[in-house]
Amino acid sequence: MHIRDILSGSKPSLSFEFFPPRSATAWEELYQTIRDLEPLDPAFVSVTYGAGGGTRELTHDLVVRIKQTTSVPPVPHLTCVGHSEQEVRQILERYAFAGVGNILALRGDPPRDQPGYDWSEGDFRHAADLVRFIRKFNESGAHPDPRGFGIGVAGFPEGHPTTPNRVEELDYLKAKVDQGADYICTQLFFDNHDFLDFRDRCQLAGIHVPIIAGVMPVTSLSGMKRMAELAAGARYPAKLIRALARGNSSPEAIERIGIHYAAEQCAGLLNEEVDGIHFYTLNKSRATREIFHSLGLAAAV
Numbered sequence: 001m002h003i004r005d006i007l008s009g010s011k012p013s014l015s016f017e018f019f020p021p022r023s024a025t026a027w028e029e030l031y032q033t034i035r036d037l038e039p040l041d042p043a044f045v046s047v048t049y050g051a052g053g054g055t056r057e058l059t060h061d062l063v064v065r066i067k068q069t070t071s072v073p074p075v076p077h078l079t080c081v082g083h084s085e086q087e088v089r090q091i092l093e094r095y096a097f098a099g100v101g102n103i104l105a106l107r108g109d110p111p112r113d114q115p116g117y118d119w120s121e122g123d124f125r126h127a128a129d130l131v132r133f134i135r136k137f138n139e140s141g142a143h144p145d146p147r148g149f150g151i152g153v154a155g156f157p158e159g160h161p162t163t164p165n166r167v168e169e170l171d172y173l174k175a176k177v178d179q180g181a182d183y184i185c186t187q188l189f190f191d192n193h194d195f196l197d198f199r200d201r202c203q204l205a206g207i208h209v210p211i212i213a214g215v216m217p218v219t220s221l222s223g224m225k226r227m228a229e230l231a232a233g234a235r236y237p238a239k240l241i242r243a244l245a246r247g248n249s250s251p252e253a254i255e256r257i258g259i260h261y262a263a264e265q266c267a268g269l270l271n272e273e274v275d276g277i278h279f280y281t282l283n284k285s286r287a288t289r290e291i292f293h294s295l296g297l298a299a300a301v
């Protein structure tokens with residue numbers, strides 16, 4: 001199903017993100033998570049792509065399995081850093097053949113162990129180049145949907161670390177939309193004002209596609225530290241840190257506090273009539289199910 005059809009359905013869209021696991025046990029756990037979350041009737045689920053294509057096959061396998069065994073449309077992430085046009089075309093052809101309707105088009109980050117990364121190693125420099133490439137693929141008629149793949153791109157409510165000039169950054173985001181992106185999914189954030197201001201700035205910049213808010217419940221202190229590294233630039237507000245400190249390092253209390261904070265955040269976003277909320281699940285179902293439950297979003301769970 002094309003993302004434009006998905007997002008024009010009942011609003012807001014509620015969706016989940018998974019990453020492809022690396023061990024057989026973790027795959028089983030993930031399938032259980034997917035079984036647990038499917039009754040929440042997500043609009044779509046997305047599957048991450050390891051840095052530099054490190055999980056290319058795993059991402060593909062998980063996406064195809066979700067497509068074949070659930071009723072939920074999967075959206076694969078695809079990063080272009082280090083890839084040739086030919087490699088990306090092959091990836092797109094496989095997804096088109098499998099009937100996958102949408103792609104989240106990303107640049108990705110250069111390998112961490114290569115500080116002076118040579119950008120000429122791949123055919124793409126920015127995510128906008130990948131969006132343009134997918135649009136051309138769509139125009140070639142190689143996808144079963146005459147519109148081709150629906151295309152999503154990343155947005156950063158608190159700014160992207162490598163572009164300190166926020167005005168310029170919005171121009172680059174607009175370039176991705178002008179190249180053919182159908183929606184924006186944001187980096188996680190913990191203060192709704194950051195998202196709402198970003199949404200307003202997008203409006204003023206002439207960006208009029210749906211903007212889906214990325215939310216990640218904190219469920220452990222170690223997870224929070226890992227995410228601070230991965231989502232570089234994301235700010236943990238004092239209100240959240242203070243609340244977590246009250247948990248006194250008890251894992252159960254930290255999890256309860258993190259889920260409560262994320263539920264309040266989601267209630268605020270729903271009140272602001274956001275286009276959608278995308279849950280970074282970290283392949284676990286409990287936090288997301290509890291948030292749905294406390295917001296009355298899913299009576300059956």
Ligand SMILES: Cc1cc2nc3c(=O)[nH]c(=O)nc-3n(C[C@H](O)[C@H](O)[C@H](O)COP(=O)(O)OP(=O)(O)OC[C@H]3O[C@@H](n4cnc5c(N)ncnc54)[C@H](O)[C@@H]3O)c2cc1C
Nearest residue numbers: 048049051077106107108126127154160162163172186187
């Ligand atoms: C929702 C979401 C999902 C993600 N999923 C993954 C994943 O699955 N795998 C993964 O490896 N990473 C993932 N990331 C991380 C992402 O790949 C990195 O944050 C990356 O640094 C930025 O990607 P982008 O697609 O926004 O790139 P771009 O849009 O290319 O932007 C990258 C940087 O370049 C700047 N820029 C853009 N165009 C130009 C230009 N013409 N000239 C100069 N500067 C420019 C931008 O301002 C920004 O600072 C995800 C991020 C988000 C928000």
